[in-house]
Amino acid sequence: MSSISLRQIKKSFAGLTILRSVDMEIEKGEFIVILGPSGCGKSTLLNVIAGLDDCDDGQIVIDGRDVIGLEPSQRGLAMVFQSYALFPAMTVRRNLSFGMEIAGTPKAEIVDKVAWVAKLLQIEPLLERKPSQLSGGQRQRVAIGRALVRSSSICLFDEPLSNLDAKLRAETRVELKQLHETLKSTMIYVTHDQIEAMTMADRVAVMHKGKVEQFAHPQSIYEKPASLFVAGFVGSPAMNFLDGRLDGAGRFITGDIAIDVSAYAFEAKQGAGEAGLGVRCEDIPLAEGGVPGRLPATLAFTELLGADALGWFDCLGKRFSPRLGIEAARAMKGEVGLTFDMGKASLFSKDTEQRL
Amino acid sequence: MSIAVATPIAIRKKPFAPQAARIGLYVFLTVSAIFFLLPLLLVAMNSLKPLEEIRQGNLLAFPVNPNFDAWVTAWKTACTGLDCNGVRPGVWNSIRITIPAVVISTLAGALNGYALAQWKSRHANLLMLLVTVGLFIPYQAMLYPTVKILSNVGLFRTYAGIVFVHVIYGLPYTTLLFRNFYVGVPDEISRAARMEGASFLRTFWSIILPISTNILVVVAILQFTGIWNDYLLGLIFAGNDNLPMTVQLTNIVNNARGAANPNVNMAAALITAIPTLVVYFLSGRYFVRGIAAGAVKG
Numbered sequence: 168m169s170s171i172s173l174r175q176i177k178k179s180f181a182g183l184t185i186l187r188s189v190d191m192e193i194e195k196g197e198f199i200v201i202l203g204p205s206g207c208g209k210s211t212l213l214n215v216i217a218g219l220d221d222c223d224d225g226q227i228v229i230d231g232r233d234v235i236g237l238e239p240s241q242r243g244l245a246m247v248f249q250s251y252a253l254f255p256a257m258t259v260r261r262n263l264s265f266g267m268e269i270a271g272t273p274k275a276e277i278v279d280k281v282a283w284v285a286k287l288l289q290i291e292p293l294l295e296r297k298p299s300q301l302s303g304g305q306r307q308r309v310a311i312g313r314a315l316v317r318s319s320s321i322c323l324f325d326e327p328l329s330n331l332d333a334k335l336r337a338e339t340r341v342e343l344k345q346l347h348e349t350l351k352s353t354m355i356y357v358t359h360d361q362i363e364a365m366t367m368a369d370r371v372a373v374m375h376k377g378k379v380e381q382f383a384h385p386q387s388i389y390e391k392p393a394s395l396f397v398a399g400f401v402g403s404p405a406m407n408f409l410d411g412r413l414d415g416a417g418r419f420i421t422g423d424i425a426i427d428v429s430a431y432a433f434e435a436k437q438g439a440g441e442a443g444l445g446v447r448c449e450d451i452p453l454a455e456g457g458v459p460g461r462l463p464a465t466l467a468f469t470e471l472l473g474a475d476a477l478g479w480f481d482c483l484g485k486r487f488s489p490r491l492g493i494e495a496a497r498a499m500k501g502e503v504g505l506t507f508d509m510g511k512a513s514l515f516s517k518d519t520e521q522r523l
Numbered sequence: 524m525s526i527a528v529a530t531p532i533a534i535r536k537k538p539f540a541p542q543a544a545r546i547g548l549y550v551f552l553t554v555s556a557i558f559f560l561l562p563l564l565l566v567a568m569n570s571l572k573p574l575e576e577i578r579q580g581n582l583l584a585f586p587v588n589p590n591f592d593a594w595v596t597a598w599k600t601a602c603t604g605l606d607c608n609g610v611r612p613g614v615w616n617s618i619r620i621t622i623p624a625v626v627i628s629t630l631a632g633a634l635n636g637y638a639l640a641q642w643k644s645r646h647a648n649l650l651m652l653l654v655t656v657g658l659f660i661p662y663q664a665m666l667y668p669t670v671k672i673l674s675n676v677g678l679f680r681t682y683a684g685i686v687f688v689h690v691i692y693g694l695p696y697t698t699l700l701f702r703n704f705y706v707g708v709p710d711e712i713s714r715a716a717r718m719e720g721a722s723f724l725r726t727f728w729s730i731i732l733p734i735s736t737n738i739l740v741v742v743a744i745l746q747f748t749g750i751w752n753d754y755l756l757g758l759i760f761a762g763n764d765n766l767p768m769t770v771q772l773t774n775i776v777n778n779a780r781g782a783a784n785p786n787v788n789m790a791a792a793l794i795t796a797i798p799t800l801v802v803y804f805l806s807g808r809y810f811v812r813g814i815a816a817g818a819v820k821g
Contacts, residue, residue: 248714252715254730265721
């Protein structure tokens with residue numbers, strides 16, 4: 168277990184800014200997921216932490232020790248690569264023991280450690296095989312084994328599940344989470360898959376254009392996104408948005424309709440100005456006629472998802488997709504009324520794109 | 524080639540067409556094989572004839588009394604200038620020069636190529652361009668400066684000198700071949716080795732070299748053939764004590780004293796050619812694999 172703090176990490180390459188000042192405090196034993204679209208700098212950040220890439224500016228402190236300029240092996244961390252990167256000419260056993268051989272670990276200890284990790288990951292029957300004789304899932308286990316075998320206090324993962332099929336990915340996700348519970352090492356996991364982020368992370372860092380937009384518990388990222396980008400990126404189906412203006416007196420004006428936002432918990436003192444209103448599909452209840460704040464909507468089509476359904480409505484010139492029960496969705500047609508649950512909605516400033 | 528490509532279309536047109544295409548292919552291959560083998564066969568045949576049979580004027584006839592007398596002469600007693608020891612001393616010189624030169628230029632090329640494939644910056648491309656230019660400069664243009672440099676350091680016309688020259692002249696070629704192979708090896712493998720604490724040299728030795736068998740064989744064969752068959756550099760840089768076989772062979776063939784002995788000349792030529800033939804036969808499998816691997820990975 169180790170704590171890591173990243174302080175104002177900056178990196179640019181060939182005139183392109185990849186990381187523009189990243190700050191993060193990671194506590195001992197945390198499972199951190201770095202989530203973001205491709206090109207947001209998340210893999211670069213991981214390589215910088217690992218020491219495989221240098222950063223232009225900033226500090227990386229692991230357990231109180233500044234590790235800038237140290238080789239990866241001196242930083243006490245291990246890494247699982249996206250392509251697994253097993254050593255092709257070596258058997259699984261040698262893949263696992265190679266790092267310890269270099270470190271000069273005594274033979275008996277190497278044997279014990281390899282046996283321990285092989286048992287932990289159930290790869291004992293594979294030990295004498297070459298990587299080319301393994302399936303994708305088995306290679307992945309060996310790659311994880313190689314990262315765990317030296318009992319490094321920090322484990323880095325670079326999209327380790329993206330080459331697996333959907334079923335195997337779901338299984339390995341659970342296993343990785345259990346491994347973390349058992350080993351209690353600090354783990355940093357990079358992915359673009361929000362389901363992995365939501366299910367595995369103690370905290371998620373959402374990155375966008377080289378900056379951390381929000382660093383929080385996955386549930387609060389879902390419920391209280393800190394910026395328009397996070398709101399749009401996290402969640403499937405995507406959040407529903409409405410453009411308008413706050414009048415400073417507890418109302419959100421869009422067109423000739425005013426929505427009462429007095430139930431909304433503002434982060435700071437409520438001001439007036441251009442704003443965006445975002446609501447998750449679960450927070451758009453249908454409303455009978457006569458309910459205040461009811462918005463007239465026309466059903467375009469419904470998507471049946473098995474457990475529940477999504478209704479796609481045209482409302483105020485936008486598309487809204489409230490989550491519906493299967494029966495209700497089947498029976499629905501024509502004109503209905505929608506309301507927004509303002510206790511769970513999000514308001515963003517149009518200027519700063521930040522949460523209000 | 525064109526026949527093989529045309530086959531699928533032929534299948535669609537006529538049921539018996541593939542058969543015809545196949546026959547055509549074999550005819551073409553047989554003719555090509557005869558074309559390339561005929562000179563070798565002629566040389567082999569005449570090397571087995573006594574001198575009288577050749578003097579009778581029919582070079583193309585099969586030997587009437589085949590024997591290895593000419594081979595023995597070529598090996599032991601044919602005159603190369605003043606000495607009459609055959610090509611035998613040249614064999615040992617050629618081996619002594621070729622083996623270290625092949626091993627060093629191949630391994631150094633592998634190390635260079637790996638370093639260049641790892642190093643990603645504009646300077647790397649510039650350096651690569653310079654290496655490629657090194658390939659295109661004709662030997663003749665570099666001869667005089669090389670002679671000057673070697674005499675200044677006392678290596679001109681020495682054993683170490685000739686090995687050194689072969690290694691240096693081979694490096695652009697071997698570096699380029701290995702670099703192109705290693706560019707196709709995923710970067711993450713080297714990065715994973717670095718995470719495990721392996722140094723650059725350790726990574727090269729323990730992880731990269733073991734996956735390079737095919738390209739190693741290809742480069743080693745090309746270097747072996749090139750260095751074994753070299754005449755110019757051997758003539759200039761080896762010095763009288765280290766003259767390789769090719770130089771001895773020319774001396775035998777061009778020997779002004781006495782009458783021409785075509786059978787001995789041909790036997791000497793064959794003896795000189797045998798090692799390269801053997802190398803190709805023994806490693807043909809790897810050679811084809813390595814060439815194909817390089818082709819796919821670019």
